[in-house]
Amino acid sequence: VTRRVTAPDIRARKGGEPIVSLTAYHAHTAAIVDRYADFMLVGDSLGMVMHGMDSTIGVTLEMMIVHGRAVVRGSSQALIVVDMPFGTYEESPSEAFRNAARIMKETACGAVKLEGGARMAETIHFLTERGIPVMAHIGLTPQAVNTMGGFKTQGRDPAHWPVIKADARAVAEAGAFAVVLEGIVEPLAAEITREIDIPTIGIGASRECDGQILVLEDMLGLNPKPPKFVKQYGAVATAIEAAVKAYADDVRTRAFPTDDQVYKLKK
Ligand code: KIV
Numbered sequence: 001v002t003r004r005v006t007a008p009d010i011r012a013r014k015g016g017e018p019i020v021s022l023t024a025y026h027a028h029t030a031a032i033v034d035r036y037a038d039f040m041l042v043g044d045s046l047g048m049v050m051h052g053m054d055s056t057i058g059v060t061l062e063m064m065i066v067h068g069r070a071v072v073r074g075s076s077q078a079l080i081v082v083d084m085p086f087g088t089y090e091e092s093p094s095e096a097f098r099n100a101a102r103i104m105k106e107t108a109c110g111a112v113k114l115e116g117g118a119r120m121a122e123t124i125h126f127l128t129e130r131g132i133p134v135m136a137h138i139g140l141t142p143q144a145v146n147t148m149g150g151f152k153t154q155g156r157d158p159a160h161w162p163v164i165k166a167d168a169r170a171v172a173e174a175g176a177f178a179v180v181l182e183g184i185v186e187p188l189a190a191e192i193t194r195e196i197d198i199p200t201i202g203i204g205a206s207r208e209c210d211g212q213i214l215v216l217e218d219m220l221g222l223n224p225k226p227p228k229f230v231k232q233y234g235a236v237a238t239a240i241e242a243a244v245k246a247y248a249d250d251v252r253t254r255a256f257p258t259d260d261q262v263y264k265l266k267k
């Protein structure tokens with residue numbers, strides 16, 4: 001019998017074999033990723049990927065719960081982590097607990113993720129003390145797009161390193177079981193990985209991180225404009241287009257359906 005990976009299992013992987021993770025938003029892709037990933041993130045990037053939004057700001061708790069449920073149902077091994085969307089946890093630890101508990105009860109996921117470093121430490125502590133494992137997320141935090149003035153790589157100026165390192169230490173000390181390092185210059189991501197005792201999960205960070213994550217649709221080749229940090233492992237957009245074109249041609253020429261795809265009367 002296989003059991004699901006747990007947040008403490010991930011926490012125990014610090015400095016060990018690299019942790020494999022990808023995003024997942026729906027059941028059929030989750031079932032495939034489940035065979036290879038240690039954890040799957042139901043990321044709020046689903047606002048862009050699944051719903052055509054231009055940032056994650058408009059993503060709601062209900063959207064995260066609907067997709068979270070689909071991914072939990074479609075998988076059986078990987079830890080499922082669900083993102084807390086913008087506006088559902090920043091105001092107070094009790095607001096964060098209420099919404100994180102709803103996510104966990106309604107999806108049966110194993111952990112939540114929220115963005116922010118030192119300023120979220122009190123909330124991370126509050127949740128973990130009350131039974132909710134928290135993955136932190138620092139560096140380029142997409143929910144801060146409007147205060148950052150765009151999606152900006154962090155730590156290009158070494159003068160900013162102490163603040164980012166303090167964020168990493170704060171979330172580790174607060175009890176996060178792992179931390180996503182997104183869009184951080186490579187040498188800083190490597191230093192943070194050496195300096196804190198919880199696993200770092202890199203995206204646009206460093207090969208020295210304790211694990212890596214990518215948005216599934218980005219690495220599959222479905223995103224027409226992927227960020228620099230994405231390596232393409234597939235050409236799914238090309239495959240979908242070829243299939244859709246072949247279907248359209250078949251319908252127009254009445255080559256589909258054939259006798260194989262229709263129901264006949266019994267003799
Ligand atoms: O929403 C998301 O997909 C994420 C990952 C890129 C870390 O937060």
Ligand code: NA
Nearest residue numbers: 043044045083
């Ligand atoms: Na996210």
